[in-house]
C-alpha cells in the first residue's frame with residue numbers, strides 16, 4: 153500500500169489580536185513575511201515583497217489624487233546643508249535631536265559643513281522655492297515629493313509603525329493669502345479621509361493638535377488619529393499651517409497684483425505611506441492573518457485545484473481555463489504547488505488574498521465553482537457561467553464591506569467624562585476620553601502634563617469636525633473650559 157504523504161501543517165498565528173495586540177502584530181509581520189527586522193542597523197527595516205507591492209499601489213493612489221488636486225511631482229536631494237536647517241529656529245530645535253548627520257566623505261575626510269539626511273524637506277525645498285517663485289502668477293504653487301526620510305527615533309521601533317527610516321509623501325504648497333493656505337489645509341484633510349477611510353479602510357478622526365504638540369515651526373497642526381483596536385491611537389497624516397513662518401526666513405516672496413513684494417503663505421502635508429500600511433494591516437487583520445482592500449492585494453484571486461487521484465488533468469485544465477478567463481482583469485494565481493489543500497487555504501488566508509476559488513472534480517461535473525471571501529469567510533457555490541459577473545460584484549463591494557465593518561467601531565470607543573477618576577477608568581478600559589479642557593494654547597500645558605501623569609493618556613487636541621462644546625469646566629484644573637478635547641494612549 154502506498155504511504156500517504158504526510159502533511160506538515162503550517163503553524164498559524166498563535167496569539168489572538170484581542171488578547172495581545174503587540175505579539176499578534178509581530179507574528180503577523182513574520183509569518184506573512186511582510187518585513188524583516190534582522191537587517192544590521194538598529195531601527196532600519198527591510199520591507200518584503202508582499203508589503204512592497206501593496207505600498208507601491210498605495211503610493212500610486214495617493215499620487216494620483218494629489219496630482220488631480222493640482223500638485224506636481226518633484227525629486228529632491230536627500231542631503232540638506234546645516235546652514236539651511238538653521239534658518240527657522242523652532243524647526244531646528246524640534247528636529248535637532250533626531251537628525252542623522254553626514255560629516256565625512258571619501259578619502260578627503262571631514263566635510264566643511266555638516267549635511268543632514270533629511271528628516272523632512274521644508275528647509276531643502278523652500279530655498280529652491282525662493283528661486284522659483286516670482287509673481288502672483290506662479291501661485292498657488294503646489295508640489296509633492298515621494299521619498300524616504302530619516303529620524304533618529306528614540307522610542308521603541310516597530311516595523312511600519314515607527315522606524316528610523318520611513319517612506320512618505322510630502323506636499324508643500326504656497327499661496328498668496330492666508331485664506332488660500334487655510335483652504336489647502338481643508339483639502340489635505342479631505343484627501344486623507346478619501347485615502348485612509350475610503351481606500352484603505354482605516355477609520356480616522358482629525359484633531360487640531362495642542363500648541364505644545366504641533367509641527368516645529370508651524371502655526372498649527374491638524375493630525376489624523378486612528379484607533380488601532382488596542383485602545384491606543386496612532387497618529388496618521390498631518391497637515392500643517394505654516395503661514396509666513398518659513399517664507400520669511402527662506403525668502404519665499406512674490407510680486408503681487410498691486411506691484412508690491414509679499415511673503416507667501418505656506419502649508420505642508422505629510423502622509424507616511426509606510427506607517428499607513430502598518431495601521432491598515434494592524435486595524436483590518438484578524439487572527440488568521442491579513443485582510444486587504446481589494447485594490448491593494450498583491451494577488452486578488454487565488455485558484456486552488458482540489459486534486460483527486462485520476463482526476464488531476466481535468467482539474468488542472470479547468471483551473472487554467474478559469475485563470476485565463478480572469479487574468480486580464482484581475483491579479484490572479486493558480487496554486488498548483490504540492491502543499492496540502494489545507495495548507496494552501498491557510499497560507500493564502502494569512503496573506504489576505506480577497507477571493508479564493510476552489511475547483512474539484514465533483515464541482516466540474518456539476519458545472520459549479522466555489523468562491524470564498526477572505527474578509528467575512530462567506531462561501532458561495534455558483535454556476536460556471538456566472539463566474540465573471542459574480543467576481544465583478546465581489547470586487548466592487550469588497551472594500552466597501554470592509555469599510556462598513558470598520559467604521560462603526562470608532563464612535564463606540566469614545567467616552568465622555570466629567571471627572572478625573574472616570575477618565576482614568578475609561579483610559580484603562582481602552583477608551584478614548586472626551587472632556588472639557590481649559591484650552592489648547594501653551595498656557596494649558598500644565599494641565600496636559602497632569603493628564604499624562606495622572607490619567608495615563610495624551611491630549612490629542614480639538615476634533616476638527618465637531619462644533620459643539622458642552623463642558624463647563626476643565627477636567628484637570630476646574631477652570632472654565634474653552635474647548636472639548638480628546639485624550640488617548642498613543643503608539
Ligand SMILES: [Zn+2]
Nearest residue numbers: 590599626629
Ligand atoms: Zn485646565
